[in-house]
Amino acid sequence: MKNSQKDLQGGWKKRLARIIFEADTPSGKRFDEVLIACILLSVVVVMCDSVDTISASYGRLLYSLEWLFTILFTIEYILRISCAHKRTHYVRSFFGIVDLLAILPTYLSVIIPGSQYFLVIRILRVLRIFRVLKLVQFIGESRLLVQSLRASARKIIVFLFVVMTLAVIFGSLIYLIEGEENGFTSIPRSIYWTIVTLTTVGYGDISPKTNLGQIFASMIMILGYSVIAVPTGIVTVEMSQAFGRKRWKKICPECMEHGYETDAVYCKYCGTKLSREVEG
Numbered sequence: 001m002k003n004s005q006k007d008l009q010g011g012w013k014k015r016l017a018r019i020i021f022e023a024d025t026p027s028g029k030r031f032d033e034v035l036i037a038c039i040l041l042s043v044v045v046v047m048c049d050s051v052d053t054i055s056a057s058y059g060r061l062l063y064s065l066e067w068l069f070t071i072l073f074t075i076e077y078i079l080r081i082s083c084a085h086k087r088t089h090y091v092r093s094f095f096g097i098v099d100l101l102a103i104l105p106t107y108l109s110v111i112i113p114g115s116q117y118f119l120v121i122r123i124l125r126v127l128r129i130f131r132v133l134k135l136v137q138f139i140g141e142s143r144l145l146v147q148s149l150r151a152s153a154r155k156i157i158v159f160l161f162v163v164m165t166l167a168v169i170f171g172s173l174i175y176l177i178e179g180e181e182n183g184f185t186s187i188p189r190s191i192y193w194t195i196v197t198l199t200t201v202g203y204g205d206i207s208p209k210t211n212l213g214q215i216f217a218s219m220i221m222i223l224g225y226s227v228i229a230v231p232t233g234i235v236t237v238e239m240s241q242a243f244g245r246k247r248w249k250k251i252c253p254e255c256m257e258h259g260y261e262t263d264a265v266y267c268k269y270c271g272t273k274l275s276r277e278v279e280g
Contacts, residue, residue: 017083042069070106148238170194182209
């Protein structure tokens with residue numbers, strides 16, 4: 001009797017996991033479509049609530065919709081935990097944290113009462129906009145992008161260190177060339193101008209007035225184009241290599257894990273025989 005109950009419970013969890021965590025089944029696709037629509041609508045509600053004229057006219061409706069979406073996302077979060085093969089792994093994962101942040105601000109705004117905490121409640125409302133991060137899990141190539149960014153992280157960090165070093169040197173030089181009378185009142189402020197100029201943003205709040213300063217600024221502007229191109233090239237190379245390593249990956253029907261080699265027969269997490277493949 002106990003074994004049959006466990007089998008029924010296990011079968012229910014497997015079916016629910018296929019719907020929630022798999023997007024290649026008809027039920028899984030419908031679930032993802034409904035979830036995406038709810039995420040987008042909830043973000044629109046938060047943005048409309050920040051507009052005073054809309055909030056004044058439709059405040060109650062927006063408040064009700066906010067709680068409706070919060071309850072739906074809460075149910076989704078509970079279902080994901082209940083059918084996840086490794087619950088702690090899901091809770092601590094990026095998407096688990098995003099799912100929690102999608103519902104937590106609404107409940108916290110109720111727990112924190114009083115008009116003196118209005119600013120905190122406003123911040124919690126704005127935090128709901130991060131529900132848009134839930135959409136990341138529906139982007140098929142997001143993992144390749146994350147892998148490329150991780151692989152190029154060290155190169156980009158070294159490059160940024162070089163750029164910051166140049167910014168300090170150039171900022172110090174422009175401070176000596178222009179001086180306080182032309183708006184370069186300190187080295188940190190001069191470094192700020194260097195970064196704005198080097199990245200080709202050019203706010204225009206500070207600008208060199210002397211001929212030597214303008215020549216020096218022109219050199220920094222030209223150098224800025226290479227500054228933009230280098231990190232783009234680094235990430236592009238890593239992305240091309242990641243796409244080159246793209247393989248057919250198998251999914252375990254038991255624990256829903258994936259990322260196996262093409263010749264893998266059994267799941268490396270639970271030992272279940274791998275039965276089918278999807279394009280990774």
